[in-house]
Amino acid sequence: MKYRVSHTSKYIYSESVSRCHNEVRMTPLNNRSQTVEKTKAKVFPAPQKIFERLDYFGNKVASFDIHREHKILTVTVVSEVLTLPPPQPTVECEKMPWHEARDIIQTSTNSIDIEAQEYLLASPLVPLDDEIKAYAQLSFTEGRPVFEALQDLTTRIYTDFSYEPGFTTISTPLSEVMEHRKGVCQDFAHLQIACVRSMDLPAAYVSGYLETDPPPGKVKLVGSDASHAWLSVYIPGFGWQDFDPTNNQQPNERYVTVAVGRDYADVTPLKGVIYGGGAHKLEVKVDVAPMLASSQESA
Numbered sequence: 001m002k003y004r005v006s007h008t009s010k011y012i013y014s015e016s017v018s019r020c021h022n023e024v025r026m027t028p029l030n031n032r033s034q035t036v037e038k039t040k041a042k043v044f045p046a047p048q049k050i051f052e053r054l055d056y057f058g059n060k061v062a063s064f065d066i067h068r069e070h071k072i073l074t075v076t077v078v079s080e081v082l083t084l085p086p087p088q089p090t091v092e093c094e095k096m097p098w099h100e101a102r103d104i105i106q107t108s109t110n111s112i113d114i115e116a117q118e119y120l121l122a123s124p125l126v127p128l129d130d131e132i133k134a135y136a137q138l139s140f141t142e143g144r145p146v147f148e149a150l151q152d153l154t155t156r157i158y159t160d161f162s163y164e165p166g167f168t169t170i171s172t173p174l175s176e177v178m179e180h181r182k183g184v185c186q187d188f189a190h191l192q193i194a195c196v197r198s199m200d201l202p203a204a205y206v207s208g209y210l211e212t213d214p215p216p217g218k219v220k221l222v223g224s225d226a227s228h229a230w231l232s233v234y235i236p237g238f239g240w241q242d243f244d245p246t247n248n249q250q251p252n253e254r255y256v257t258v259a260v261g262r263d264y265a266d267v268t269p270l271k272g273v274i275y276g277g278g279a280h281k282l283e284v285k286v287d288v289a290p291m292l293a294s295s296q297e298s299a
Helices: 091-095 098-107 111-120 130-137 146-160 174-180 185-198
Strands: 002-024 034-044 051-054 060-066 070-083 203-210 227-235 239-243 255-261 270-276 280-290
Touching: 002 203, 034 060, 070 255, 091 146, 098 111, 098 146, 111 227, 130 174, 130 185, 146 185, 146 227, 146 239, 174 185, 185 203, 185 227, 203 280, 227 255
Parallel strands: none
Antiparallel strands: 002 060, 002 070, 002 270, 002 280, 034 070, 051 060, 203 227, 203 255, 227 239
């Protein structure tokens, strides 16, 4: 599939901002399942220069400073992305017991396996505790294949927890999500990451977009999509496999990956430091629109 993805973040301040310093992570990644063919960022008020780099996790980061007063900051990134169906595991990988995968990761001298080990640790928004481990253990039974255990955990979170926008914020601890069994995609991704890490398997947070369909009989509104979150688990001998507990599925070519990290704090779309500003309101508009291939356009 080929998509045109547009993401706009707009901050409206109650008082003037004299200057600001910002980082943007809104440009999709190049990986084995997608290729970014074009991308363009636009900032208002326009900074003198936008600096681009890769962060520690390999995410594309654009940073800029604005040194004049403003009460509105708007950042828009438009990208054209070609996505492919994700690679499928071999039969051997599918049948690998989860504890065997765990043991390989812990003892391997392979550099790729070693690099994945940092995703075993607790992170600022993903603490590990006994309650979460007990919840995870119901899926990771003795001798169960790792892919089967992970899909079972994905399905249980989808079934046991209710999607309720507004119930949580980025600062809501996982303990409250566990208690009330409610949250949004970022909560469910954090929860499953905590479960997987508690079983000594590496898990990363993934931010991105998912092409959505309008309600039956309705026209899809431009800007009505939203950022999405899921997770990726490292399987030795295969690599990283994505899971989406919010939708109870393994992400496919309708997903566009923007950034990966230990948790949401590593992949925040727009963050920075401002001087002044008072109270603020954030407006976000996202549009994921399929693009016809050239062969289809000429048909």
